Amino acid sequence: DCAAPCSLACPARLDIPAFIGHLAAGRHREAIAVIKERIPLPAALGRICPRYCERVCRRAGRTYLSADGSQPAMPGPQEPVAICALARFAADVDAAEQEPYVPPRRAATGKRVAVVGAGPAGLSAAFYLLQDGHACTIFDAHSDPGGAFRYAVPESRLPKQALDADIEVIRRLGAEFRMNVRLGADFALDDLRRDYDAVFLACPRPGIKADRRTLRTNLEGVFAGGKAVSGPDPGVRAVAAGHLAATCIHQYLSGHEV
Ligand code: SF4
Numbered sequence: 001d002c003a004a005p006c007s008l009a010c011p012a013r014l015d016i017p018a019f020i021g022h023l024a025a026g027r028h029r030e031a032i033a034v035i036k037e038r039i040p041l042p043a044a045l046g047r048i049c050p051r052y053c054e055r056v057c058r059r060a061g062r063t064y065l066s067a068d069g070s071q072p073a074m075p076g077p078q079e080p081v082a083i084c085a086l087a088r089f090a091a092d093v094d095a096a097e098q099e100p101y102v103p104p105r106r107a108a109t110g111k112r113v114a115v116v117g118a119g120p121a122g123l124s125a126a127f128y129l130l131q132d133g134h135a136c137t138i139f140d141a142h143s144d145p146g147g148a149f150r151y152a153v154p155e156s157r158l159p160k161q162a163l164d165a166d167i168e169v170i171r172r173l174g175a176e177f178r179m180n181v182r183l184g185a186d187f188a189l190d191d192l193r194r195d196y197d198a199v200f201l202a203c204p205r206p207g208i209k210a211d212r213r214t215l216r217t218n219l220e221g222v223f224a225g226g227k228a229v230s231g232p233d234p235g236v237r238a239v240a241a242g243h244l245a246a247t248c249i250h251q252y253l254s255g256h257e258v
Contacts, residue, residue, distance in 0.1 A: 119147020
């Protein structure tokens with residue numbers, strides 16, 4: 001196979017064999033670097049993802065025989081590889097480091113992007129746009145970032161400390177957070193279009209439709225995600241939609257066709 005079925009089943013297309021290979025060899029830094037190429041919030045998703053990848057794991061249900069085929073080499077049938085738990089382990093080990101991994105950032109482009117919505121899609125978009133050298137300001141009506149991860153998932157499933165560790169890396173990359181402000185009440189979309197080079201609406205806005213492939217709207221420089229793109233899953237699909245938004249916006253800001 002060219003790509004592992006588990007990686008293809010992950011909506012974020014995480015390179016699962018690569019990160020597990022690094023973990024198995026004790027290369028924790030490399031493991032988290034591979035994970036963060038696709039998953040900006042691994043401590044959070046490592047606790048709440050529905051584990052699409054594990055459903056297609058080839059190890060599941062297999063019985064492995066000894067070399068001569070006479071007896072089981074392992075008590076079978078086998079469970080799928082615990083991919084989600086391994087990603088969570090890598091994230092937790094990294095968060096406990098004195099200097100957790102922060103991806104490298106390209107030279108500043110001088111471009112500014114406004115991201116409306118500090119949930120998984122908005123945070124993910126900012127995470128990748130910042131690495132591309134664009135300045136990002138994230139606006140949200142809540143007092144703390146995290147969106148559905150913070151306000152819809154109980155602490156028993158997703159401790160705030162784990163989510164905060166993920167968000168801290170985005171802050172260290174240079175994200176500016178403007179909390180307790182609401183689009184339409186405290187600022188208008190036209191304000192953002194005037195003050196920023198591009199806008200990403202990570203939360204659904206009535207009357208604004210986006211192309212599902214490019215996330216472009218009919219407003220110049222305005223891209224939109226939300227449930228129309230990521231579906232009802234507020235987790236890894238939203239994170240993947242944020243990554244797509246960052247890719248499209250970076251292309252737009254670089255003067256390329258989106
Ligand atoms: S647990 Fe979820 S986010 Fe992690 S690799 Fe599997 S599908 Fe992707």
